[in-house]
Amino acid sequence: MSDAPLVPYQPSAAPAAYDPATLAVLAAMEQAAEEHLDAIRPHNTKRGYENDWNLWAEFHDWLAERTGHRIPLTAVTKGTLVGFVVWLDTVKLAAPASIDRRITGVTVTARSLGVEVSKDATVAARKALKPLKLDPDRIARGRGKAPAATPEQLRQMYAAAPAGLAGLRDRALWLMAFGIAGRSAEVSALRADGIKHVSEGLDVHVPSVKGRPARDVVVAYGKNPDTCPVRAWLTWKAAAGITSGPAFRPVSVHGHLGDDGLSPTGCQEIISRSAERAGVAVRLTGHSMRSGFITVARKAGKREEKIRAQSGHAANSPVFWGYIQEADRWVDAASDDIGL
Structure with a gap:
């Protein structure tokens, strides 16, 4: 070698x-x-x-x-x-x-x-x-469902909204999201000319997003002006001078209105930021408006098919029935009034 x-x-x-x-x-x-x-x-x-x-x-x-x-x-x-x-x-x-x-x-x-x-x-x-x-x-993120928004929290958010055009937009956006039980992508896709004012409230065309079918829903006047989606939309629409195109648009720090619509992420940010500004104890997300509407409507005694028509859920949707079960937890509870 x-x-x-x-x-x-x-x-x-x-x-x-x-x-x-x-x-x-x-x-x-x-x-x-x-x-x-x-x-x-x-x-x-x-x-x-x-x-x-x-x-x-x-x-x-x-x-x-x-x-x-x-x-x-x-x-x-x-x-x-x-x-x-x-x-x-x-x-x-x-x-x-x-x-x-x-x-x-x-x-x-x-x-x-x-x-x-x-x-x-x-x-x-x-x-x-x-x-x-x-x-x-x-x-620990992602281990639980988004908390459902309540009318009380919406009133907190209304009171804490900033002045000016941005504040009017924010109020209209989260109340519309709640009123149509909409996903953030659906709120982003709303068109001003697809929202018609009628004597009872608003006729809203919710466009198709991500392959889901479009739907037409009605949003009635609210009894409380601070949580009324109809009044909030009409105020924002008049202040922004919007007649067609995207319903919700960017507003600059100087109050200038953009031409393009807000993205789904932009809509989610507005909702989360508004809740945080108002001191809401839980972190609300875009989905909180959707789950909140279903929960509140069910507790108010609205029929399941009416709620589903508003939210666009399929009749056999396990997510929808999960919301219904959560809302019904204390209705005729098994432990209530049993002689204890």
Whole structure:
């Protein structure tokens, strides 16, 4: 055996460039590999990645509202990916484990579209995520349903709303969301010309969003002016001078009205921020208006089919019946009036 010292192998020259035929074979094998991996990927994983990319698009909508400029979804960089983590944490209130999955979903989807996502970008995103994984309150997120809003909380929010055009918009937005039992995406999609004032209140056309069927609902005048969706809408509409186009729009710090509609995230932010400003004890979200309407309507004795027509739930929706059961907990309670 030779006693020559071991040294790393050093090629005498750089490898030759591949010829066109070899490149063609390699490209075909790359494509075949992608198709094979996609074919064996579980359906739930694919659906999860699709949801992650939809959230990435929603983040870009939010970003465009604040910067006045839209960047392409394919711009998966260190800055945008870290911004996505912060947005998921502070706006969507996502749990750290969920954020971790979203990073993977966006990265995998972007690469499948031919986007080169640098390792620096994913490392930075997970570095931003690391301290969130140590926060018990953040870890506990997502373990319960959004609290249902109550008329009392809506009155608190009304009293704490800011002055000016933004305050009028905020009041109209959350009361309309409550009145139509609407999802944030549905509130975002409302059109001024789809909201008709009639003697009894409002005829509201709720557009189709995310493949769900559109519906037409009625919103009656409220007995309390502070929680009346009809009065709030008419006041906002007159002050903003809106006759057509998006029903709810951005208002700048100087009171200037935007032309585009608020995004679903923008609508959610307004509701959560308004509740926080009013000192509401629980954190209300966009879904709190929807669940709140169903709960309050049921406690007021409204028929199930009427409530479902307002909210757009299917007759066999387990979510809807969960709300009904919650509202009925104290109706003829088994422990009530049994001689104790």
